[in-house]
Amino acid sequence: MRLPRSLVGWFYVSPLMLVLIPFFVLPMVVIITASVLEGDGFGGIMPFFTTQNYIDVFGSGLTFNLYFSTIKFTILTWVFSLIIGFWVAYFLVFHVKNQLLAIGLFLVCTVPFWTSNIIRMISWIPLLGKEGLVNMILQGLGIIDKPLEFLLFSDFAVVVAYVHQLTIFMIVPIFNSMARIDKRVVEAALDAGASRFDIMRYIIVPLSKSGMALGSIFVVSIVMGDFFVVRVMSGGGSASVVAALYEDISVLQYPPAAANAVVLVLVVMLMIGLILRTVDIRREIAR
Amino acid sequence: MSTERRQGDIELAGVGKRYDDIVAVEGINLKIPDGAYCCFLGPSGCGKTTILRMIAGHEDPTFGDILIGGENVVGMAPIERRTAMMFQSYALFPHLSVRDNIAFALRVRGVPKAERYKAADEMIEKVQLTELAHRLPGQLSGGQQQRVALARAAITGPRVLLLDEPLSALDEQLRIQMRQELRRMQQDLGITFIHVTHTQLEAIALADLVVVMERGKIKQAGGAREVYVSPHDRYVAEFLGGQNVLSGKVEKVNGASLVMRGPKLEGFEVPVAGKTAVTQGDKVDIAVRRDDIRLLRPESAAIAPGNPHLSTRVQAIEYQGYFVKVMLDAIGDDEFVAYVTERDFFSDPLKVGDIVVATWQSDHTLLLA
Secondary structure: OOOOHHHHHHHHHHHHHHHHHHHHHHHHHHHHHHHOEEEOOOOOEEEEEOOHHHHHHHHOHHHHHHHHHHHHHHHHHHHHHHHHHHHHHHHHHHHOOOHHHHHHHHHHHOHHHHOOHHHHHHOOHHHHOOOOHHHHHHHHOOOOOOOOOOOOOOHHHHHHHHHHHHHHHHHHHHHHHHHOOOHHHHHHHHHOOOOHHHHHHHHHHHHOHHHHHHHHHHHHHHHHOOOHHHHHHOOOOOOOHHHHHHHHHHOOOHHHHHHHHHHHHHHHHHHHHHHHHHOOHHHHHHO | OHHHHHHHOEEEEEEEEEEOOEEEEEEEEEEEOOOOEEEEEOOOOOOHHHHHHHHHOOOOOOEEEEEEOOEEOOOOOHHHHOEEEEEOOEOOOOOOOHHHHHHHHHHOOOOOHHHHHHHHHHHHHHOOOHHHOOOOHHHOOHHHHHHHHHHHHHOOOOOEEEEEOOOOOOOHHHHHHHHHHHHHHHHHHOOEEEEEEOOHHHHHHHOOEEEEEEOOEEEEEEOHHHHHHOOOOHHHHHHHOOEEEEEEEEEEEEOOEEEEEEOOEEEEEEEOOOOOOOOOOOEEEEEEEHHHOEEEOHHHOOOOOOOOEEEEEEEEEEEOOOEEEEEEEEEOOEEEEEEEEHHHHHHOOOOOOOEEEEEOOHHHOEEEO
16 A cells, blocks of 8 residues: 555654644643733633733833843853863863773763752852852962852852853763864864964864854753742842743733743744854754 | 975985884885885785875874985974875865865965965866865765865975875776876976875876885885886785796706796796895795786697796686686695786687696796895
C-alpha cells in the first residue's frame, strides 16, 4: 500500500508536533486568550473581550522600570558569560593538547550543576556576605577597613549568580563550534604570517560565531525569564519582569499576568531575532 | 642574479626529530638546489612530513641545522623563513571567499584592501579561478580548492613552497591533471618546491630530485630516472616498483663483474659497476627491470649464451593496455614479474600455467647494495 505523499510528510513531522502542540502551542493559545479577557478580581476569568490589560501594561511606568532592570541584568550576564565562556572553551580546545584531559576538564565545568540551583546560590552567602570570605580576606590584607556592602544582596550579587549559573551554557556550544575548527586552518594562518591576535580575530572568532550565538540565545532567554535569582540574590532590592508577573498570579490577577507574559514573549523573540540576524546559524552550521 | 638565484637553496645538516622516545627523523643530510622540484617519497610514518614541517617552521628539529639560502632558519617563524606551505586537504579558511583566502597573508601583513585585492586578483587569474572569486571554499571542487591553496601559498612570493601530499585528496584523473599544473606553476614561479608524497608515480613524474625515505632515514636521493633505473638497494627498488629483485650468492669475483648463482638460477655474470666490497660467498641482491625480461617458450628457447635464464610458470596475467603484466612463479619470496608489450604478448599469447623461460641481457642486471 502506498500512502499519499503529503500524508507521509505529516508522519515525518508528527513526533515534533506531538511535543510542540500540547506543550507549546496550546499554552500559548490559552495565555493569549486570557490576556484579552476580563478578570473578576478573585481569580475568575470572564468571557468579555478587553484590551484594558495591555493598556495597563503599557501605561504603567513600572513596566519600563522592570524591563530596564531585567535587560540590564541580561546584558551584564551575557557579556560576562560570553567572555568567560569563550576563554574557557578556547583554552580547552586549543591549549589542552591531551584530548582526554580536555574532556575531563570539560566535565569538571559541569560539576556545579550536580547540586541544585538553590544550594549554588546559598553557597555565595558565606563567600560574599558581610562577614564572608571575600570581606575577611580583603580586611585581613588591609585593603579595606570596613566590609564591602555591595557584595551580597545587590545587583552585583545577582549578576555573579547568573554568570555562575549560565556560563556553562556558553561554554558548551562555543566548545562545540571551536572543536570543529580544523587545527591545520590555524596552522595555515600562522604560515601566512598571522599573529596570535590575527588568528583570534580572523579565524577563531568568526568560526565560533554559531556557538556564541547559540549560547547567547540560552543565556538571554533564561535571564529574561527568571525571577528567582533576582529575588534571592538582591535580597528583594531589585525586581524583574517575571517577578512582577508572579506577584500578579499570587494575587489571582490572571488576565494582567497573561498580558504581561505575552509582552515578555514578544520582547524575548525580538532579542533572539536580533541574535539570529547577526549570526546566520543555519548557514554557519551547514558550512 | 647569481646570488639572487641561490636564495631558495636548502641544506639539511644532520637534522633529526625525536618525540619522547620515538625517533621520527634520524640526522639526515641533504642539499636541494634553488628552483628544484624535490619530492620526498616514502610510506606513511617514514618522517617525510616531519621534515617538511621542520623546513616550514611548524616544528623544530631536535638537533641539526636547516639552511635556506645559506642562512640557518632554525627557530624562525615561517614568515621570516619566506617559506609557504600548502597543507594536506588544503586547510582553506572555510568562512572566507576565494579572494579573501588568497589575500589573507597580505591582510595580516597590513597591506591596504585595494592593494591586496589587486594582488589577489592577479593570482586568481593565474590559477584560472576568476569566475569563482566570491565563492566559499565549500562550494568548490577538489581541483579548484587545490588551486586556491596554491595561490594562497604563492601570493607572498615565498622562496620555497612546501606541499604536503597535495594530490592525495583528488581522484585519479584529476590527480594527473593537477600534477601537471603543479609542475607548470613551479616553472612559472621559478622557486623551490618540496613535495611530500607516498605515490612513486607522482614523485618520478614531477621531481628533479627524488628523496626516498624509510623510517626516518634517506635511502636514496637523486634524479627521477636515477632512482627508478638504478635503485641503490632492495628497499628503493621495491618501493619504486618496476624491478624484480632476486637474491643469490657470489660464486666468483672477477674485477668489473662477478658471477652469481641463485636458486633456480644458473651462474651468470653481473656487472659490479663500482659497488665495492663484494667477496666470494656473499649474499647479494640484484635487480632486473620488469620490461627487460623476455619470456620464451621452452621448445623454441634461443637463449644467447651467458645470459641468465630460468624456467618458470605463468601464475597470473593482467592486461594493462599498452603492456601485459605477466606474474611468474616466485623464486622463494621474491616477486617475479615481466612486462610484455601488448603486441608481443598477443603475437603468441601465454596462458596461466604455461611453462616459460625468462631471460634477460646479463648487462641489464643491477647489483644492489
